[in-house]
Amino acid sequence: MYQVYIRSFMDSDGDGVGDMVGIRQRLPYLADLGVDAVWITPFYRSPMADHGYDVADYREVDPLFGGLDDFDRMLEEAHRLGLRVIVDIVPNHTSSEHDWFQEAISDPGSMMRDRFIFRDGRPGGQPPNNWTSVFGGPAWTREPNGSQYYLHLFAPEQPDLNWRNPVVNEEFASILRFWLDRGVDGFRIDVAHGLFKDAELRDNPVRDGLTVVAGTQYHSLEEKHSWDQPEVLEVYRDWRRHLDEYPGERMMVGEVFLFDQRRVARYVGPERLHQAFNFAFAGSRFRADHLQYNVVEGLRLMGEAGAPPTWVLSNHDLTRHATRFGGGARGRARGRAVTLMVMALPGSPYIYQGEEIGAEQVDVPPERRQDPIFARSEGAVVGRDGCRTPMPWSPEAPGFGFTTGKPWLPFAPDAATRNISRQLADPASQLNWYRRVLRLRRETFAGAQGELAWLDGDRHLIAFRRRAPGGEVLCALNTSRQARRMTVRETRVLVSSKPGVEAAGGTLTLPPETCAWLS
Numbered sequence: 172m173y174q175v176y177i178r179s180f181m182d183s184d185g186d187g188v189g190d191m192v193g194i195r196q197r198l199p200y201l202a203d204l205g206v207d208a209v210w211i212t213p214f215y216r217s218p219m220a221d222h223g224y225d226v227a228d229y230r231e232v233d234p235l236f237g238g239l240d241d242f243d244r245m246l247e248e249a250h251r252l253g254l255r256v257i258v259d260i261v262p263n264h265t266s267s268e269h270d271w272f273q274e275a276i277s278d279p280g281s282m283m284r285d286r287f288i289f290r291d292g293r294p295g296g297q298p299p300n301n302w303t304s305v306f307g308g309p310a311w312t313r314e315p316n317g318s319q320y321y322l323h324l325f326a327p328e329q330p331d332l333n334w335r336n337p338v339v340n341e342e343f344a345s346i347l348r349f350w351l352d353r354g355v356d357g358f359r360i361d362v363a364h365g366l367f368k369d370a371e372l373r374d375n376p377v378r379d380g381l382t383v384v385a386g387t388q389y390h391s392l393e394e395k396h397s398w399d400q401p402e403v404l405e406v407y408r409d410w411r412r413h414l415d416e417y418p419g420e421r422m423m424v425g426e427v428f429l430f431d432q433r434r435v436a437r438y439v440g441p442e443r444l445h446q447a448f449n450f451a452f453a454g455s456r457f458r459a460d461h462l463q464y465n466v467v468e469g470l471r472l473m474g475e476a477g478a479p480p481t482w483v484l485s486n487h488d489l490t491r492h493a494t495r496f497g498g499g500a501r502g503r504a505r506g507r508a509v510t511l512m513v514m515a516l517p518g519s520p521y522i523y524q525g526e527e528i529g530a531e532q533v534d535v536p537p538e539r540r541q542d543p544i545f546a547r548s549e550g551a552v553v554g555r556d557g558c559r560t561p562m563p564w565s566p567e568a569p570g571f572g573f574t575t576g577k578p579w580l581p582f583a584p585d586a587a588t589r590n591i592s593r594q595l596a597d598p599a600s601q602l603n604w605y606r607r608v609l610r611l612r613r614e615t616f617a618g619a620q621g622e623l624a625w626l627d628g629d630r631h632l633i634a635f636r637r638r639a640p641g642g643e644v645l646c647a648l649n650t651s652r653q654a655r656r657m658t659v660r661e662t663r664v665l666v667s668s669k670p671g672v673e674a675a676g677g678t679l680t681l682p683p684e685t686c687a688w689l690s
């Protein structure tokens with residue numbers, strides 16, 4: 172699965188923001204890269220307080236991105252190229268400009284108020300409870316012309332919906348059908364563990380050992396009552412039934428942003444979501460023991476739940492993994508090593524746009540920052556802009572093939588050298604390596620089951636064999652700074668994350684921080 176962050180993928184009309192026609196223009200690139208499917212981040216009508224994750228109309232394309240006919244043409248072209256397309260659904264909250272919320276705040280007697288979470292404050296001008304927003308500050312804002320507060324787990328422009336009101340569920344069922352009828356292959360569910368809140372909206376417990384991050388109190392509370400309530404699982408049971416009524420294969424992947432994979436596993440399975448992102452894996456350090464623990468747990472728990480595991484390293488909310496793994500050539504080489512390992516695992520690897528060329532986190536200067544987190548935490552955090560900078564398609568400044576106008580975020584400083592067209596032309600580039608690996612993965616594991624046999628490893632070495640239709644494949648990852656040897660019966664190196672891998676006389680030699688597949 173390839174994640175397209177629409178604002179930064181391809182701008183076809185020169186306004187500096189990516190759009191639907193831009194995606195369509197670049198679909199051949201994605202088909203050639205060798206991915207099966209594309210997830211497109213929200214493109215619905217939105218005031219863009221959270222860059223599209225604040226939806227004002229779930230059935231319209233924002234004019235910034237085009238129109239519904241542009242979406243239809245993009246989808247048709249994707250299908251023609253053999254690519255599936257999933258769209259992002261944001262059910263936890265709407266935009267404050269959504270008709271429902273507008274009506275709710277303009278008329279105190281409106282039935283729309285019960286579609287959101289309005290409450291009286293506590294005595295002394297205190298909000299109804301102690302919950303804090305993920306973006307910093309309290310999760311409650313006083314309504315502009317009334318006396319109550321409304322709940323927003325994110326920005327104040329993103330009021331949380333009241334999923335205890337059945338009209339909300341009916342509306343989302345209809346929204347799903349709207350996009351399924353247009354032919355989408357499925358959905359990425361935003362904040363999938365949100366939706367339901369504690370019925371009594373009790374205070375969240377204060378954690379032992381406060382971690383006050385960047386001037387917010389967010390991490391000082393345990394989110395016991397604000398999300399991951401059991402009622403939400405029933406919603407996905409319903410949604411699964413709706414999807415299963417459609418012909419062909421349709422899928423849902425949940426952004427269940429919980430680090431405990433045991434809790435995440437409750438969301439997936441034959442009668443729930445098809446997949447959920449594995450954020451524990453995304454949080455692994457470049458250490459064999461961390462990685463292997465998260466892989467083994469992911470395989471075990473998803474296996475028990477009856478759902479394919481997912482392998483995520485980067486997305487539009489996380490620091491890019493080349494940077495997390497140390498940055499520069501070394502961070503990229505480590506990123507390739509982990510990528511090669513996940514490509515040998517059963518389940519779905521998710522690729523975030525730009526990682527295939529080794530994009531790093533960009534240091535966006537304060538005056539160009541866009542992320543609402545930045546404003547809400549009084550500049551104390553840098554926010555998520557650094558992983559959202561535009562795709563450099565070609566070496567030509569200033570627009571690098573992305574735009575003819577001024578890009579909404581600056582390009583990475585190395586865009587003139589690190590870009591798609593340069594790397595396509597260079598057989599030794601990271602991009603061509605991704606293309607080779609994706610092709611090899613498909614050829615090797617198409618039709619393969621999930622059986623893995625783990626070989627003895629240690630805190631620096633992960634090794635397993637995976638059975639595939641054409642024979643077994645050995646995958647070995649050395650995370651140490653020294654070369655490592657292991658005894659193997661394989662003799663042929665199929666692919667490696669770095670040069671210098673040798674398999675001779677029954678001994679495999681892996682250079683430092685390197686992964687290889689052998690047969």
Ligand code: GLC
Pocket residue numbers: 221224225261325361362426487488
């Ligand atoms: C999810 C999205 C993030 C967004 C938030 C609120 O975490 O991935 O980008 O800000 O939800 O919708």
